[in-house]
Amino acid sequence: DAKTTQPPSMDCAEGRAANLPCNHSTISGNEYVYWYRQIHSQGPQYIIHGLKNNETNEMASLIITEDRKSSTLILPHATLRDTAVYYCIVMVGDDKIIFGKGTRLHILP
Amino acid sequence: GAVVSQHPSRVICKSGTSVKIECRSLDFQATTMFWYRQFPKQSLMLMATSNEGSKATYEQGVEKDKFLINHASLTLSTLTVTSAHPEDSSFYICSARDPAGGNTIYFGEGSWLTVV
Numbered sequence: 001d002a003k004t005t006q007p008p009s010m011d012c013a014e015g016r017a018a019n020l021p022c023n024h025s026t027i028s029g030n031e032y033v034y035w036y037r038q039i040h041s042q043g044p045q046y047i048i049h050g051l052k053n054n055e056t057n058e059m060a061s062l063i064i065t066e067d068r069k070s071s072t073l074i075l076p077h078a079t080l081r082d083t084a085v086y087y088c089i090v091m092v093g094d095d096k097i098i099f100g101k102g103t104r105l106h107i108l109p
Numbered sequence: 110g111a112v113v114s115q116h117p118s119r120v121i122c123k124s125g126t127s128v129k130i131e132c133r134s135l136d137f138q139a140t141t142m143f144w145y146r147q148f149p150k151q152s153l154m155l156m157a158t159s160n161e162g163s164k165a166t167y168e169q170g171v172e173k174d175k176f177l178i179n180h181a182s183l184t185l186s187t188l189t190v191t192s193a194h195p196e197d198s199s200f201y202i203c204s205a206r207d208p209a210g211g212n213t214i215y216f217g218e219g220s221w222l223t224v225v
């Protein structure tokens with residue numbers, strides 16, 4: 001069973017920041033928050049992960065609340081190529097990934 | 110990020126035959142690889158976990174004699190669909206854990222299998 005809750009779909013205007021929420025209220029102290037996305041007919045792509053500090057890389061930023069019960073993935077300037085299903089996953093470092101249904105993000109021109 | 114490659118990307122086979130899909134970690138050594146299956150408009154379903162040099166661990170409901178997994182080296186795992194039937198037609202995706210890269214898991218591009 002997935003340990004996270006995500007909205008099934010979201011829309012975002014091209015050029016705007018896309019903020020994708022994820023609830024993980026039962027997260028354990030040693031579990032990381034990972035984000036992946038799957039563009040249609042491709043394998044999932046790793047985006048970012050974090051434990052408790054906010055993280056940023058060339059693709060996105062990850063904001064984790066202080067109690068770690070929720071997080072937000074931020075795509076700072078969304079483009080049409082960011083249209084995908086985004087998966088928020090909670091797991092320890094040597095665990096396997098069990099996918100939930102994710103959030104289908106539509107970028108609107 | 111690290112690169113995982115699958116081959117073939119698309120394959121069509123006749124019902125009753127077997128087909129092999131390869132998964133390679135190109136720039137890291139993966140002690141653990143995973144195989145998933147995805148049907149249209151559904152999420153990825155984990156089929157099995159493959160550890161180098163040992164037998165794969167299959168998820169509940171996945172037939173180990175039908176989906177043969179071999180992980181003979183640190184950079185290669187194979188999935189063989191034996192006696193394929195049209196209902197085995199699906200998108201098969203592998204992934205590999207990079208132990209030297211913070212244990213991050215990277216996915217291959219996926220392989221489309223069509224059984225006719």
